[in-house]
Amino acid sequence: MEGLLPKLPLADWIDSFVDWLTVTFAFIFDAITVSLEGIVEGLFTVLEFIPSYILIILIGLLAWKLSTKGIALFAIIGLFLIDNLGYWEGMLETLSLVLTAVIITVVIGIPMGIWASQKNTVKQIITPILDFMQTMPAFVYLIPAIFFFSIGVVPGVVASVIFAVPPTIRLTILGIQQVPADIIEAAEAFGSTTSQRLLKVQLPLAMPTIMAGVNQSIMLSLSMVVIASMVGSPGLGADVYRAVTQIQIGKGFEAGLAIVVMAIILDRITQNIGIKKQGGKI
């Protein structure tokens, strides 16, 4: 085969394409960098401003309201442990990064999902792109991310968003299309406009499924924090990464544990949002 057909210079093409993008759209990338940095730092500043024990109690109350007493207790004990071990600031940095990534995911993902659910062609175009985004090893798009956004927290956020947005889009599509046909018919039969049907019928009914997608996105972006630390994102991921490179088993375990605690709290809190809103009746 090699003799018959020369190797396609795909790598070269992509290199030059990325170079071209970097130069041509530098102003856009700069704007994105500045604004993302602003959001992450803003969140961090706010979170850091609140004394740790107050924030712990607030999160505990939130967990109690949205989930069970047990989860609230777990959140309080777990967060005290993180504070005690000295990972409080790292956790806040990670939380800011994850929250930023999730906000962007929701802002992009839900409208995309709605659009794709209404138009079949859009869905057909989006689906392979989503497959690509999810299966391409995350490291691969860290490299262009550095080119576009230099190192630091921003390429981490961007990589997290790319990695985390597919479940939100997919489950938004699924949730909307799962609304029973006769309920849609009823909405139509009473003379709903398209937006009334969407806002009053489809989205409320799809909400639990959409929230399951957001929940998945949160977990995925959390799983990206260690990878993001390789391009210079601060936080618990950086602690893990440092421990790995320096072979400090104990420290690595502590930082890893802090991530696990965070993950469980975030998961349990967000799991119930969509369901609670319908009074538990779906």
Place this chain on the structure above:
Amino acid sequence: MREHNVKLSVKNVTKVFGKNPKKALQLLNDGNSKTDILKRTGSTVGVNQATFDVHAGEIFVIMGLSGSGKSTLVRTLNRLIDPTVGEVWIDGKDITKMKKEELRNIRRKKISMVFQNFALLPHRTILENTEYGLEIQGVDKEDRKEKALNALKLVGLEGYENQFPKQLSGGMQQRVGLARALANDTDILLMDEAFSALDPLIRKDMQDELLELQSTMEKTIIFITHDLDEALRIGDKIALMKDGEIVQIGSPEEILMNPSNQYVERFVEDVDLSKVLTASHVMKRAETVQIDKGPRVALQMMKKLGISSIYVVDKKQILLGAITADDAKTAAENGQTLQAIINPNVQKVTGETLLTDLFDKVSTATIPVAVVDENNRLYGILVRGAVIGGLAGNNEVINVLEEAKKEVAADQSSKGGNQ
């Protein structure tokens, strides 16, 4: 109700599902069957040239087995499904030619729908569900709440307005579906197998309630069902569908008594006649004597007719009681009037009583059971033989339609009162 105007007129509506409706239409016009067309084009004929008129205030039942196209047909009436060809006229306007906005307006103001599986919004309370149609029209909050509460009251769901659909039973959920449709106050109500998902007892209650509501509201109702008993119970007119075609349209009695073809015949042959036929179907003309006549006249009449008892009425045909030949004889010998020997405790039923409910009374009665109207006016009598004959499906004893009286008269004169 016949004198009312045509409210909804369906003209030649055909619906073809599939990629090549034009070719399928062509084949259909050439008289090919549904299966042939499916084989040759891959298209399914949902509805085939349906044409009918529905008058204002009428309950028009479209009946057929599953797959006969009745649900498709009803959906073309508010264009949840667009007909491939054909016209649907509502109040003199062809809705198939309407633009989106205009159609939406028709759906909001003229025509509302009740669904088989209720199709309630699970995230909304009963009240919010009922308000839905008004809410999307932008009716203000107080106003729509009032209307929705009224509609809920009509269907007997007062006090449930803050519950969620899942908290109610199937029958109650469908009442909400009905209330939602009523709240919009449209003239036309489409009911797609509205009661089919309910268990038989609840279904019967709902049918009764619908009829009761209808007696005060005078809506134009198009009711889809696969259940002939239901169709016969509630329909003013019935259209029978098979393979997308309407095979017969008529009143329940016409359908039962004169099935237009074998299909209809087979459909109706399973009907439990005792649940369809009423006292008026099997009654015979009553022989009566007026109260002011003497016992001798009564005796003479009984002798002439060869019967052993006779009903006594006043001048307005109001039933007073019955006398037997023996009593009349004694009275004649003792010089008494009819008043003295009349037995007022006779078995009475109304003309609408079903045969099933008659059987008991007829079998225990010593004299024929009287059929009276609500003013106690005597209409006819029930002879045991005719009731049993009717139950057995013997058409000879059944009085068909308007011919009833003549036939009874002829019957009477040929057989005489067999008492």
